[in-house]
Every structure is written in structure tokens, then in C-alpha cells.
Amino acid sequence: MDKAKLYTLRWSAMQIARLSADPKVDALALSQIEILSQLLEEPMPEEFRPPEPPRPSLHVEEAAPAKKRYPLGEKKLWYPEALTRTDIKRAAQGEYPRGYPYGAIIHFTAGQYSKGVENAVTAISSSSYFFCCIGTDGKLVQANPLNQWGYHAGESAWTIDGAKRTGVSSFLVGIEITNPGRLEVHDGKFYTYWDTGRKYPLDAKKVRVITQNQDNILAGAYLPYTKAQETTLIEFLLWAKANNPSVFNFDYVLGHDEVAGPKGIGRWRKNDPGGALSMTMTEFRQLLKDEYKKRYG
Numbered sequence: 001m002d003k004a005k006l007y008t009l010r011w012s013a014m015q016i017a018r019l020s021a022d023p024k025v026d027a028l029a030l031s032q033i034e035i036l037s038q039l040l041e042e043p044m045p046e047e048f049r050p051p052e053p054p055r056p057s058l059h060v061e062e063a064a065p066a067k068k069r070y071p072l073g074e075k076k077l078w079y080p081e082a083l084t085r086t087d088i089k090r091a092a093q094g095e096y097p098r099g100y101p102y103g104a105i106i107h108f109t110a111g112q113y114s115k116g117v118e119n120a121v122t123a124i125s126s127s128s129y130f131f132c133c134i135g136t137d138g139k140l141v142q143a144n145p146l147n148q149w150g151y152h153a154g155e156s157a158w159t160i161d162g163a164k165r166t167g168v169s170s171f172l173v174g175i176e177i178t179n180p181g182r183l184e185v186h187d188g189k190f191y192t193y194w195d196t197g198r199k200y201p202l203d204a205k206k207v208r209v210i211t212q213n214q215d216n217i218l219a220g221a222y223l224p225y226t227k228a229q230e231t232t233l234i235e236f237l238l239w240a241k242a243n244n245p246s247v248f249n250f251d252y253v254l255g256h257d258e259v260a261g262p263k264g265i266g267r268w269r270k271n272d273p274g275g276a277l278s279m280t281m282t283e284f285r286q287l288l289k290d291e292y293k294k295r296y297g
Contacts, residue, residue: 003040010036017048031187043211043219068235069295070242075100077145079236082132083117085143088125092148094170099147100244101173102160103252104237105259106281107152108225108272109133110181110193117141119178132236133176138228140236146173155269156259160252168259172252175236177229182271183207183221190221208275215280216255218268222275230278237288242296250288255281 010033017029030048037044070080078084096102107130109123116137123133124143130152131144144150152174157166165171180192189201208222225233241248255261258281260270277284 006036006040010040014045014048027188034185034188049209049211067295068239070239072242072245072296075244077147079140079142079146079239081232081235081239082140082142085121085124085141088121088143090124090128090131090143090150092144093150095147096149096171098247100247101146101149101240102171102247103249103254104173104175104240105153105156105168105254105256106233106273106277106284107174107176107256108179108181108274108276109176110272111178113178113180113223120176123176123178130174130176132173133178134229134232134236135178136226136229138226138232140232146240149173152176153256153259155265156256157264158252158254158259168254172254172259173240175233177225177233177273177276179225179229179272179276180223181276182218182274183223185221210275215282216257216261216263217274217280218257218261218271220271220275224278225273225276234288234291238292238295241288241292250285250292253281253285253288257281 013029013032013036017026017033020026020029033048034044111123112119113136117135117139120133120135120139120141124130124141129150131148131150132140132142134140149170151169153167153169153172156168157164158168159165160168160171183190183202184193186198190204190207191198191201202223206223208224210217210219210222212219237250237253241250256270256272257274258264261268279287
């Protein structure tokens with residue numbers, strides 16, 4: 001079917017959606033608009049897109065009123081605020097070249113997420129690939145000390161200390177965040193990838209829809225990290241820098257979708273954190289630098 005006919009059909013569906021007072025008719029028209037937009041390889045017209053939920057403030061003051069300030073240069077290997085679980089310690093692949101991570105990779109688990117710290121513990125226990133995980137309640141579980149590294153980034157690349165590195169797991173600590181991952185969209189509704197029967201649509205009001213690629217973010221639908229998760233993530237990274245400032249570098253706080261995406265390996269292999277994080281990774285790195293300067297000068 002040529003594009004002219006597709007545009008005509010979409011225009012008709014848009015008129016029905018505007019004029020109908022029947023919710024069932026509205027839902028059918030929205031579904032048709034979505035399908036026709038996909039066939040046209042265009043985003044949904046803005047008028048008919050699900051509203052994006054308000055994003056958390058980029059200002060750490062609202063997310064972290066306590067404004068913790070840890071002593072500089074202690075070089076501890078366990079985050080003081082972590083739930084330490086050495087009973088689920090994973091086999092390490094080795095130690096970081098300087099005995100501490102140069103930075104971090106932000107992930108989502110693409111798995112169960114509704115039970116807070118329980119899911120974070122389960123995520124580490126069931127995987128040999130990472131040592132830290134943040135549950136929806138904001139609890140960070142740490143299973144291994146920060147001098148040890150495990151695989152988490154897979155095929156990846158980035159320039160670190162002036163050299164192009166392939167496979168960055170041995171330089172950057174992986175921070176997993178419990179989250180279902182990039183969502184699937186069917187008939188205007190949002191589903192986790194494992195809901196193959198499409199029985200449990202997510203609340204559209206809680207979903208963040210990114211209509212076009214932005215910096216590191218691949219267009220698509222995401223369930224946002226909770227405010228507690230983002231607060232803990234920020235606080236952990238600020239501590240990681242203060243704890244060993246000569247090694248940890250905010251410029252190497254990266255998204256998995258950067259090191260395993262077009263910026264790193266030249267193609268989309270991974271899409272986390274994508275729109276689950278309330279800002280791009282470029283904005284996030286700047287937030288960390290600004291807040292660190294406020295706290296530590």
C-alpha cells in the first residue's frame with residue numbers, strides 16, 4: 001500500500017479518535033493510528049501519544065535532602081549504605097588495574113522488579129555477571145568488594161585513560177537496577193517482554209515514551225526507575241568518587257547503551273538504561289559533577 005493511502009487511513013482514524021465519545025471506539029482508533037504510524041515509519045502524532053509522566057527533578061537537592069558528605073580518600077571497598085551480602089558473593093574474574101573501578105556502567109536487570117530489595121538479592125544470586133544491584137525501594141545490595149570485577153558489559157568498547165578498550169567490565173563497575181527493561185507495545189498498550197500472553201498491561205500513566213533517539217537513549221517505551229533508585233544511584237556514585245578520587249572518574253560513568261551501543265561498538269546491542277533513567281547520560285554525568293563540587297568543593 002502506498003504512503004498516500006496510509007496517510008488517508010491514519011487521518012480518518014485520527015478524526016474518529018477526536019470525535020468519538022465511545023471508549024471502545026477510541027481505543028480501536030488509537031490502535032489503528034499506532035499501526036499506521038509504524039507502517040509510515042513515523043512517531044505517533046503528538047496529539048495521540050500517551051502522556052510522559054513527570055520526570056524527577058534533575059536537582060539532587062530534592063532527591064537527597066540529607067546531602068551526605070563522606071571523608072575523602074578513605075579507599076573503602078564496601079559502600080557504607082549498602083546491604084552487604086557476602087553469602088551471595090560471586091566468583092570474581094580479577095582485580096581492577098588500580099585496585100578500584102575507574103567508573104561505572106548503569107544497567108537495568110530486564111527482570112522482576114516489584115519486590116524491592118528481594119528482587120535485588122535474587123538478581124545477584126541468579127547471575128554470575130554482576131555484584132551490585134539497586135531494588136525499587138532504593139536499597140543497594142553489594143555482594144563483592146570494589147576491588148574485584150565480574151563480567152557485566154559483554155561486548156563493549158570505550159576510550160579509557162587514552163586507550164580504546166574492548167570489553168570494559170574489567171575497568172568499570174556494573175550497577176544493576178531492577179527494572180523490566182524496554183517495553184513492548186501492542187495495540188497502544190505496554191507490556192514486559194516476558195508477558196507473552198499480553199495479559200498484564202502496565203499502567204500507561206507510569207510509562208515513559210521516548211519518540212525519537214536522544215543522545216544515548218533508544219526511542220521506545222520504558223518504565224522509569226523509581227525516585228528511590230535514582231537517589232541511591234546518585235549517592236553511591238558520589239561516594240565512589242569521594243572514596244577514591246584519584247581513580248574514580250565521572251567521565252567514565254556510562255550507560256550500557258553507550259559502551260554497547262553506537263557510541264561504543266557502532267550499533268545498538270544494548271538499550272539500558274535508556275529512558276528508564278530520567279535524563280540522558282550526558283546530563284547525568286554533569287549532575288554528578290555539579291553535585292560533587294557543591295559537597296566537596
